[in-house]
Amino acid sequence: MYPPKILILLFVLPLTFSSSRLAMSKSFALNVELGTIWRNNPSLLHNISPDDNFSMRIILPMDAFTTFISSSHDASIPSFACGFFCAGAVATCDDYIFSIFFVSVYSFKDVVYLHSPEVVWSANRDHPVKENASVQLTELGDLVLCDADGTLVWSTNTTEKSVAGMNLTSTGNLVLLNHANMELWRSFDHPTDTLVTGQVLQVGQKLMASTSMTNWASGKIYLTVLPDGMHAFAGTDTPLSYYRSPTGGTVMTNRSAYVALKNGSLEVFTSFRDTEAPDYQIKLPKDNYGLVFVRLEFDGHLRLYQMPNNSWLTSDLFDITDPCAYPLACGEYGICSNGQCSCPDAAIGQSGLFELIDPREPNRGCSPIDSVSCDSSQKPRLLSLPNINHFNGVYNWTTSEERCKLSCLNNCLCKASFFKHSDASTGYCFLASDIFSMISVKAGSYPSNFSSLAFVKVNRATRNFMLTQGKLAVVLAIGSSTFIAMVVVAVLVVLRRNMAEPLEDDDIIDQLPGLPARFSFMELKSATEDFSKVIGKGGSGSVFEGQICDKQVAVKRLDGINQGKREFLAEVQTIGSINHIYLVRLIGFCAEKSHRLLVYEYMPNGSLDRWIFQRHQEAPLDWKTRLRIITDVARGLAYLHSDCRETIVHLDIKPQNILLDEQFTAKVSDFGLAKLIDREQGSVMTRLRGTPGYLAPEWLTSVINEKVDVYSFGIVIMEIICGRSNLDYSQPEESRHLISMLQDKAKTDKLLDLINPRFTDMQCHLDEVSRMMNLAMWCLQVDSRRRPSMTEAVKFLDGAMDVETELDLDLVNLELMVANRAVRGNFAATLQIDSVLSGPR
Structure with missing residues (x-):
């Protein structure tokens, strides 16, 4: 512990850089203990000069910084610090990010100044916090950021990792440590838009540029490492490459690529062994400026930052000659x-x-x-x-x-x-x-x-x-009478719309023939006893049990719908026209004012996940039932892909969206993410949607076709056979990803090791089980062209054809696994939903 130091401004220094006097009220520990809490207010070490164009409040200086503050010698030193940094208007800042920043510290006659800070990492740039927000290293070892009202904004999720303390290293790496000083969590493993000296960007990790120079939130431009080198992309829906390092390697041959910022160069490795020389190297202009960093800027430039004389020098690192x-x-x-x-x-x-x-x-x-x-x-x-x-x-x-x-x-x-x-x-x-x-x-x-x-x-x-000035002059010459007439007409139109809304509804519906039964909101409210019996909840609404006449139904009330009535009815028309034994049937709908409801047939045995995952494994389904469910789902998907006027791609096939009737007949449900593809078009560009763990590799390109459903179907087959989820984070690390285990067992010819020993019925059907695993691997081919169509899968299940013999056993796409983990790990991330139709869950 270093004692506090009173800092007094003796006279004004004629500094040529933006500077700030430090105010400090307490001493700081270098190794933070459990239970420590900091609040975002002026009680923290902070800059107080009214002339600053930045605002920071420091909670954790590194060793050299703390020693410097306690020293009486006049000196200047660059340093990393950790704390709250203003991400808004400095004069009245009400938006702060918990961050690590590089700052130069200048001392003169017991007065300490900060200048030229640059943020190199942040925890919450997409969700800034307010005055009196707090950071705490909890007693359970979790580092959490909460807003002033107590809302949890960010967490390291390290409550089960035996964390004993926290520190900020001399390289700017915020780390959580155990009692043996082993690093259990590192900010270096969660980069934002910047790499500092000594930091490594691994395969699948990203540097995500900010939205603009003044908006710190994540933008649409990112730099990542793929097995064949360093790539820069623009776009979130359909990422487009604008830079690639001139390196070798392919996605199928290498899993250990990385980029490292070292003294003097930015190095790209795509070889198998880390000890080899880099495959590509960007030489930095100078290597004698001490601590440097590179940042992916909002405009797509990768810029090097160096500080030789109390001010930053920047230079471009991409060899892109055309500014356009x-x-x-x-x-x-x-x-x-x-x-x-x-x-x-x-x-x-x-x-x-x-x-x-x-x-x-x-x-x-x-x-x-x-x-x-x-x-x-x-x-x-x-x-x-x-x-x-x-x-x-x-x-x-x-x-x-x-x-x-x-x-x-x-x-x-x-x-x-x-x-x-x-x-x-x-x-x-x-x-x-x-x-x-x-x-x-x-x-x-x-x-x-x-x-x-x-x-x-x-x-x-x-x-x-778009009137020219000449036309505008003519319009103005017409006079006030025309203006008055237009106002009267506008008022009459508004009144007519307000008075005739039911007629407008009828007009829309009359234009869409083939719709299923239409119900009023009051009818469905009565049928569900005022929506009192909830039987499920989904991303777009809640499902209620109801009774219409003598028929039991499931009524889904859609929440937060921004879709227009005409678009909603058009989708109801499309999905309502589908009638197949292995698809949950849409009986009717309600589109009345702001109310959007869907009426489905009732499925008494609920969703498949209840029967193959933990809840019902005390009495697991027998093999015959599991095999029939696989076949039912295949037939339902084959109908969507091949027998409708347009190809209907479900896009969210998973056990939660497969419902079971009283005879355990399986029916595909939840068309909330479904996409129609014109048969002449073959594929479609769409933004990422679906569920982590079931996403096909081609989602990384955003150009997809019905083969994404085939991939998800392969995942579901393995989950049905093994009785567990594809991504199960309750398992040991080596067993968390089912398809990785399938890949390993397939290569060593030990597929049957994956069968849960509690499923004794399967031991009598090992040949059929092995056959289904081969079908799953056929569906899980990374190259979508090598997967079967669902019609071919049905033929295989009927015994009319054999599985493809030359299967690629490299089933795991590393970039997709990283994307799955990122989606799961970011509680603020949401997959975009373009459609709202959804079956009961």
């Missing part, structure tokens, strides 16, 4: 041409559709004057931009220009479509749900018969207000 090749070279919606930026409408000589975010800085991008949203009642239109490409230049499906445009218009998530073609009638299309900078295609970039077009979605209503 960065995803935000001209900001969102901006068009980059030879490093110059403009808005889409200005590029074609129009105005009134977009405006620069900051006219003084055109590279900050553009924003639509009248934004387009999925909730808008106005149907959007497309602004056609010739000779424009998106920054990545990759097109992911072949189609016609008209279909490329219509696909974007009919997908509310699509913000622009890009089409490249020759004189032929077909070309290459890309649908963009994330808008980045666009690039003006230079003459000669393509052969003479090629052209590149961009179609940017804008609000149709905007066109009505």
Whole structure:
């Protein structure tokens, strides 16, 4: 423990950098003990100069920092510190992040100054906390961050790891230690947007750039390590690569790649042995500036930060020569041409559709004057931009220009479509749900018969207000009488809508033939006894048992629906038209004002997970029943994929969404994430949705087809056979991932070791069990083209065909496992849901 030191400002120093005097009220322990708590208020060591453009409150200096504060010598030292850092307006800061920051400390005549701080790690940048928030190392060994109202914001989840204390290392690594000083948790293993010297970025880990220079939340640009090297991507729905290190290796040959920041270089390793020389090396400009770090900035640049003389020097590390090749070279919606930026409408000589975010800085991008949203009642239109490409230049499906445009218009998530073609009638299309900078295609970039077009979605209503000044003068000359008439008409329209809402509902429903039975809200409220008997809850609502006439039903009340009535009814029409013995039947619906309810057939034995996981294993299902359930699910999925007008991809196949009737007949339920795919299209771009543990590897590309259901079906087969979840974090680490165990046992020809010895009935059917495991491995092929269709799976189950003999036994996709863990571990992460229809759980 170091004694407190009184700091007195004796005179004003003529410093050339932003500086701050330190206020300190207590001494600090280097190794924090269990039960220690800090509150975010001025009682912490903090900077107090009114001239600062930053605000920090320090809870844990490293050894050298604490020694420096207790020293009486005039000196200057760079240091890491840990504490609360203002992520908002400094003058009236009410948004703080718990973070590690690099800061230079300057002492002169007993007055200590801070200057030039840079945050290198943060726990809660997506969820800032307020004044009087707290950080505590609990008695159970969990480091937790709570907001001022007591809400848990972040935690290390280390209550079961025998944590004894906490420290901040000289390299800026916040660590939790056991009694033997072994590290049990490290901030280095949870990077944000920065790598410091000595830190390693492993396969699957990410540096996620902030949203903007002033918004610290996670943005849409990230850098990651894949088995073949270091990659930078832009986009959350359909990530597009804009940089790749020139390294070798492939996804199937290497699992041990990493990137390390060392003194003098950023090194990329893709070989099997860590001791070998790096496969690629980015030499840093100088290596004698002590502590340095690299940060992935909001604009996509990877910048090196060095401090030689009390101020930061920065330099780019990516070898990208074209400034327009960065995803935000001209900001969102901006068009980059030879490093110059403009808005889409200005590029074609129009105005009134977009405006620069900051006219003084055109590279900050553009924003639509009248934004387009999925909730808008106005149907959007497309602004056609010739000779424009998106920054990545990759097109992911072949189609016609008209279909490329219509696909974007009919997908509310699509913000622009890009089409490249020759004189032929077909070309290459890309649908963009994330808008980045666009690039003006230079003459000669393509052969003479090629052209590149961009179609940017804008609000149709905007066109009505694009008046020239001459037209505006004419309008103003018409006089006040026209204005009054327009107001009267508008009022009458609003009154008519308010008075005739039931008629409008009827008009919508009349336009959608083939809908199932329609119920009023009061009918369903009565049928469920005022929604009193809850039988299940799902991500989109709650399920209630009910009685309609003499028929028992399950009524799902959808919560938090932002979907319009017409879109809801269109989905009801699609799902209601499906009638198959192995699909839960939609009996009816209610779409009345804000109420959205679905009425399903009642399934008395509930969901499959209740019968194959822990709860019912005292009396496990016999093998005959398990085999029949596998077959039922296969037949239901085959119908969705092959026998409907459009391919219906379920996207969330798991035991919780497989329901059992009184005879244990299995039926696929919960179409809340279902996606329709035109049979001519074959695949579709969509954002990540589904459940961690059941996601197919191709979700990493966001371009999927019905084979993602086949992969999930393979997972379910193994869960039915083994009686456990694919991802079971209650198991020892080596047994947590069922498919990893399947891979290992398959390679050593010990598949039957996976059978739970308590399932004695299976011992009499080992040949059939082995056959089902082979089907599961066929469905779990990493390459989706090698998986069977569900129709082929049904034929296999019927004995009409054999399983593929040349199976790839490398079933585990490491990047997907990391993504699964990230989704599970981040309590704030939510998988996006585009549809709301959902069966009873």
